[in-house]
Each structure stands twice: as structure tokens, then as C-alpha cells.
Amino acid sequence: MEKLQLYIGGQWVDGHSGEYIYVENPAKKEMIAAVPKADEEDVQRAVKAAKSGYEIWRFYSGKQRAECLYRLADFFEVHQKEIASTVTQELGAPVSMAEQWHVAGAAGETRFFAKLAEDFAYETRHSGYILRREPYGIVAGITPWNYPLDQITLKILPALAAGNCVILKPSQMAPLTAYWFTRGIEEAGFPAGVLNLVTGCGGEVGNVLALHPDIRMLSFTGSTSAGREVGRLALSNIKKCTLELGGKSAAIVLQDADYEMAVDAVLTDCFMNTGQTCNAITRLLIPASAKEEMEELAIARAREFVVGDPQDPNVDIGPLVSQKAYNSVAEYIKKGLEEGASMIAGKVPDGAEKGYYIQPVIFSDVRNDMTIAKEEIFGPVLCMITYDSLEEAIAIANDSEYGLCGGVFGPEKEAIEVARQMETGVVCINGSGINSGAPFGGYKQSGIGRESCEQSMDEYMEIKAICIPMEG
Template sequence: MEIRKLFIDGEWVDSQSDAYIEIENPATHEIIAKVPRGNEKDVDRAVEAARKAFETWQYTPLETRLDLMGKVVEGLKSRRQELIETITKELGSPYKVSAEVHTDPFLLEASHYVKVASEFTYEQRRQTSVVRREPVGVVGGLTPWNFPLEQIEKKVVPALLAGNCVVLKPSQFTPLTAYILTEEIEKAGYPHGVFNLVTGRGGEVGNALASHKDVDMISFTGSTDAGREVARKALVNIKKLALELGGKSAAILLKGGDWEGGIRTVLDTVVPNAGQTCNALTRLLVPEDELSRAEAIILNELKDYTYGPSDDWTVSQGPLSSRKQFDRVRKYIELGLEEGARMIAGTIPEDNGSYYVEPVVFSDVKRDMRIAQEEIFGPVLVVLPYRTVEEAVEIANDSIYGLAGAVFGTEEEANKVARQMKTGTVYVNAGQWDVASPFGGYKQSGLGREGGVEGYEEFLEVKTIYDR
């Protein structure tokens, strides 16, 4: 079993606490590693190192920052297979999902951030002034368990490229991927203190970072409730905030659209990562008079998703990430039946020690049901009928969240509907993810954006210099 250390001020060091966190493989329940349960003293050491390093790092030439991050990205690419295997072990996702969903897109995005940083306009002449972008300072990165590589990449890569120093606290459940990144940062030759890794629990390390007086910015990804608490602590000294939070995203099937393709797209967001995806399309809105047709297509498409050994590349779904997640999802499935929804696929999962939950589909769901309003974070799809397109838009927007969405119909009508949805991203028909575009949400789905130029700008402050 691996026993890891913290990375502070360019050195691998022991925590000030003697406690460790055991990392479980959700598929086998094997303890695969132990990481330090860091504490407030560890955070103080890391922030002090970052603050000292920032004094000079902020003035490092862009070319140097690009060269160092280029080495990190190439290092990560050379360890692609190790990343896939590590994510499979700590998250429980099958190899195919670990590769195609968790690794390859975000190696691509890391490379794109280097391109963005190299082409970005850091100073712009206005009429009597210069508007300048400068690094924020010390950034605390708090990342979730469900996308171990994506979320550290979306924070660490642009923050360092922009000239900030970083203290990263990965999830206590999936921290091992962060160690691969840290090793590549060390190999690249970053100055001591520019990047620091402190593992531990959110209530200890995360809270200490959020409330630390010498941290200038918090970039957090997680649930809306947790983000609200992080924000409260961060605003004690008015830190800059970037929050990527929860979702309950809707997909609308319009008459005349490709329903088979649309439903396949929806299920691809709900099933493969066991529903543990913030922007999963977990609400499917269909015309009331064609509900039975939609249900038949769903049941037919579900046959193509398989569960089994993680090293089988034909397997498309793994277990939930933990016992806690299993209990949460099971309760929501029971709740759906209590609320009167009709289960057309799946069952209440047996409490037999496995974290696997068969995909569940509820139909005849009413918009005010809790399963239609609350983020379940499991492989559970709810189908809501609508009478008119106007009502479909109203139902889609009837949520405290606004992270993602999709519309499937004729090109003209689908694009019209997409522009009425109050959400940060919308897929129209066969629309594909664009590495150059931003990601983030409206309403209680968060503050700020990740990805693209907009995601890079989050890690920069704006200064106006009047010189004429």
C-alpha cells in the first residue's frame, strides 16, 4: 500500500498531524493508499510558502511560465495510462470511462490553456488609460471527487500560467491523481512554493484555506451547499471566488427531432459515470402525447450499457464512489416511488455491500417532486411530460440550478428554445464539446467560468492605469 506525503515549498514533507486517510477502491473495497490528513498548521506552511514565492513568481516572464507548464502537460500525456489506471482505482469508473471521459478531454484542455495564455492580451490601450490583467496572488484550489483530473487541471493549469501561486486540496476520496500532477510540476522545475499540495478533509483543510487571511482567491468545485459555506468563509476578507456547483439539467425532446440520438446523448451523461456528473442531463422533457414512444426508446437504448469488471473495455458503468453515495442515491430512488413517480427501468438497489446502482428511470414525474428538483448524483433519470413548447421551457427553467441543458428538434426550433433556457451551456442536437468554450452555470450552479479564455481570466485581476 502506498503511503503518501504532502508537497510544500518544493519538498515532500510529513503532515503536522499523525493521522491518515485511507483511499478505497469503490469497485473492490480494497484500501489502495493512505494520504496525510492535513490540518490547519499544514495549510499555514503551504500558504506561507506560496505567499513568499508569489513575490517573485508574479514577475516571471510569460515565456518561462509557458515553458514550465508545457513540460507538465507533456509529462501528463506521457503518463496517460497511469492516469487512467489511477482514476479507475480511486473513483471506481471503468477503464473506458476513465480514458474517454476523465482523461483524454482534459489533457487536451490543459494543452489549450497553454495556447490561451500564449495568445492572451494582458494590456490593452483605451482612450486615456491602459487596462492591464495581473495575477490574483495565492489561489486555494478545492476540488471534488467525481472528476479527479479535470477539476485539478481546470484550476492549477490556468492559475499557474497566469502567474499565481497555488495551494491545492484535492478530494479526500480521490487524491491520487493529484499526486501525478504534483510529480510532473516538481519534475518541470517550478520554483519552490509556487505549487503546494495539502491533502485532508474539507472541514479541516478546505475551511482553513477558505478562511486564511493570506489566500487571495478560492476556486471551488462541489455541491451548492458546500460552496455556500466556502463562500461565507472566503468572504470574511473578501477573497475572489470561482464556484462551480450543482446542477439538475434538463434535456428537451421536441417533435420532429432525432429522439433516438437525443436519448442516447442524455443517457451518455447519466449512466457511464454512474450519474456522478454535475452537468448530467437528469431531467428529460417530452411531449405528453408521445410519452410512451419516448419510454420505449429509453428502454431500448439502455440495453447497450453494461456493468462489469473495470478492466473490461466494453463495460460502460462502474459503481458509485462510496457507501455514502450509495445510501444517498438509494434513498432518492425510494423517495421517487413514495412521491408517486412510475419506475420504468431499474430497481431499488439491494444493500449487499456493493456500491453498484442499476440505472433507474422514473416517468410521469411532476415538476414539484423532489426527484425533479434536487440533485441526486446517481444514475437516475426523471421523465417529465409537457403540453406545449412554452411549458417545456418553463419546466426546464423551474430549478434553482442552471448548469447545462440540451434540446433535440428541428434546427430552427431547437436553437430558438436553447436561447430561452437559463443555463450556462446548452447542447443542440449533435452539438459537440468545444475545448475553447467556457463552462459554468446560472443561478445556484455557481460563479465564474472554467475553460477557454473566460476560464483563464478568472485567475487574473483587472487594473486600470490612467496615463494620459
């Protein structure tokens, strides 16, 4: 079994503790690699390296930073299949999805931020003042396991484009993909210390990063409960913090919608990545008058999803990431039945001897006050909820502590008007994806800040006003 190292100051080095975290393939329940269990000493080394790197990187022009990022994009294209294979092994994402959804967009995202770095207005002159945007200096990125490359690129690329140096702590559940990102940084010729990779446990390394006084900004993606704690620690020393957290996204199907298209789009979205997607549509709000018709459509479509070995190109849904995730989703399914929901597709999980597989589940007769409709399950579970009026549908959609994503199906003009009334950071009309360049982030308990867009550059920059005498 391969034992990997940390990447600090442009060098591959052993962890201070000498201890390791073992990474499991959830499809086979086999350990496939080990990464260092970093400690506070490793974080201190990474901070020192980042401070040294910043004295070089901060003076790179936007064009020079862009050149490094363009080379990184080339690396992603050359190694796309290998990176996708790693995602399949450590996450269990089916091979068909791993390349298409997890990796294929990385090169394009990198070029997007390279172009921003090249063209960004770092300094503009106004009447009576000069407005400057300057990097924070050292940024910490704490990323989740469910999209192990995409969640790194969404944080690290704008941070680097803005001129910051970064300490990256990937999830201990799926840290191997982060090594591809780091090798890309190395091959692209970024100065030493610009990116530092520190693997470890969230409650140890993550807390040290959040509390470190020399780290000026922190970006975190994960559960709302974990984000709340990270944010509390970061704010204890007034650290800038962005949080991309949980969701319980609702799609409203209007009376005049294409029901078959709506069901297909929602089930595909809900079950993608085995339901382990923070912005997945997990509440489907349907007209009460169309309940039976839409249930039949949902049952028929659910039968078409193939669950199994993620290495099989015909498989749509692989395993959940871990035993803990499996147990959690299984308990939610049981809870749904206990609270009176009707399971119209799927079954109660009965064991995970050969991998953490769960058949996709659809509940009907769900009330919005049920646990399965309120809490983020993070598995392939959809709740169907009926409504009698459009006002009621909007109220149900907004009756959530989350506000990450949403959807509306129906005539476009009417759907957009409904979208304007939804309390959520993103609303997709008639199955539209989240298009490139569109800001991604949530309302309420779903987080603070925006990613994947031009505006995300501002998240990683300080704003300075240089006041000058007014003319005349």
C-alpha cells in the same frame, strides 16, 4: 499500503498531525492508499511556500510560464494510461471511460492555457489609461472527487497561466490522481512553491484556506450546500471566489426531433461516470404525444448498459464512489416510487456487499415538483417528464434552483431559439458535447464564474487602471 506525503515548497513532506485518510477502491471496498490528514499548520506552511514562490513566478514572462505548461502537457501524454488506472482504482470509473473522458483531454487543456499564457494581453493601452491584468498572488483550489484530474486542470491551469501560485486541496474521497498532477508539476520544472498539495478533510483544511487572509482568491467545485458555506467563509475577508456547483439539467425533445438519437444521447450523458456528473442531463422533457414511443426507446437502450467491475473493458457503468453515495442514491430511488413515479428501468438497490453498484434507473410519470425532479441525485437516475406545449417545456426546464447545463433536440434553428430561452450556462444542441474553449459554468444556484475557456484567465486576475494625461 502506500502512505503518501504532502507537497510543499517543492518538497515532499509529512503532515504535521501524523494522521492519515485512507482511500477506498469502491469496486472492491478495499483500502488502497493513505494520504496525510493535513491541519492548519500544514496550510500555514503551504501559504508561506506559495508566497516565496510567487516572488519568482510573478516575474516569469507569459512565454516562460507557457514553456513550463507545455512540459506539463508532455507529462500527461506520457503517463496517460497510468493516470487513468489511478482514476479507475479510486473512483471506480470503467477503464474505457477513465482514459477517454477523465485523462485524454488533459494534455490538450494544458496546451490551450499554455498558448493563452504566451499570447495573453496582460497590458493594453487605451485613451487616457493603461489597462493591466495582474495575478491575485496566492490562489486556493478545492476540487471534487467525481472528475479528479479534469477538475484540477480546469482550476489550476488558468491560475498558473495567469501568474498565481496555488494551494491545491483535492477531495479526500479521490485524492490520488492529484499526486499525478503534482508529479507533473515537479517534473516540468515549475519553481518551488508555485504548486502546493495539501490533502485533508474539507471542513478542516478547506475552511482554513477559505479564511486565510494571505489567500486572495479561492476556486471551489462541489455541492451547492458546501459551496454556499465555502463562499460565506471566503467573503468574510473579501476574498475573490468562483464556485462551480450542482445541477439538475433538463433536455427538451422537440416534436420534430429524432427520438432515438435523443434518447441515446441523454441516457449516455446521464449514466456516464455512474451519474456522478454535475452537468449531467437528469430530466428528459418529452412531448406528451410521444410518451409511449420514447419510453420504449429508453427501456431498450437502458438494457444495453453493462454494470460491473470497472477493470472489465466491456463495462459501461462502475460503482458509486462510496457507501454514503450508495445510500443517498438508493433513498432517492425509493423516494421516487413513494411520490408516485413509475420505474420503467432499473430496480431498487438491495445491498452493496461486493461494491457500490447500482443499476441505472429511469422514472416516467414524473412531475417537476417531485423530489427526484428537483434535487441533485448524483447517481444514474433519469426522470422523464411530459409537456403539452413548447412554452410549458421551457417553463419546466427553467423551474429549478439550478442552471448549469441543458439540451435541446430537434431542427437546429428551432432548437437554438429554445436554447436562448433556457436559464442555464451551457445548452447542448442535438447531443453536442461541451466543445473545447466554450465557457463552462452555471446560472442561479449552480455557481459563480466560468471555467475551461479564455475568459477563465480573467477569473484569476485583478484589473488595474493606470490613468495618464489625455493627449490634447
